[in-house]
Amino acid sequence: MTINLTDAYIERCDKETEDTIAQEQSSFLATPITYFKQHLNEFLYIESPTFEAVKIDAISLEVDDVFRTYMVLLGLKVQKKHTSTIKTFLEEHLHTTETKNYSAMFSGEDGLWELNIPIDFIEGFSESMTVHEALTLALQFIQKLIQTTEQNN
Structure with a gap:
């Protein structure tokens, strides 16, 4: 999956004040x-x-203040009935011997999954990557997650 972000809206923001x-x-x-x-x-x-191709509208990238891992935060437009598939996928595909500091919560108000995923634990990640390469890796991971939910539907 190649992602073209030439038309993307991009902001650097302050974590504390947003x-x-x-x-x-x-x-x-x-x-x-x-x-x-x-x-x-x-x-x-x-x-x-x-991002529409992978059922998300926006994505944020930051370093977690506690674990010092690179995190992507996004809203995934997948139904709540896929809870088990999503959580199993994250457990099986995030590779680490450390604490898996991800979160996956369904927001009934918004009708989407709020995912916080440490990209450090995605196979293929390296700190020598550019922001674009890390985002591409994260979006490929999300695409595999969506394919898994569709297969288990």
């Missing part, structure tokens, strides 16, 4: 992902029509 620090061009995605370990107070917010 205020926009700067609106970025797609060229920011070539930044090493380690940028977020050097700027722990920031997160990246991205909206793109490309």
Whole structure:
């Protein structure tokens, strides 16, 4: 899966206030992902029509303050009936001997899953990646999750 984010809306934001620090061009995605370990107070917010293919409207990327893992946060447009499949998929496909600091909660109000996924634990992740490469890896992971829910439907 190749993702084209040239038309994406991208913001760097302050974690504490959620205020926009700067609106970025797609060229920011070539930044090493380690940028977020050097700027722990920031997160990246991205909206793109490309995300519709994987049933999400926006994605955020940050470093978790406690575990120091790179996290993607997103809302996944999948029905609540897939609870078991989603949680099993996350347990089986996030690889680590450490605490699996992910969360998956269904929001009945919004009708979607609120997922927080440590991309450090996705097979193929490396701290030498760019932001774009890390997002691509995360979106491929979400695409596999969606395929699994569709197969188990």
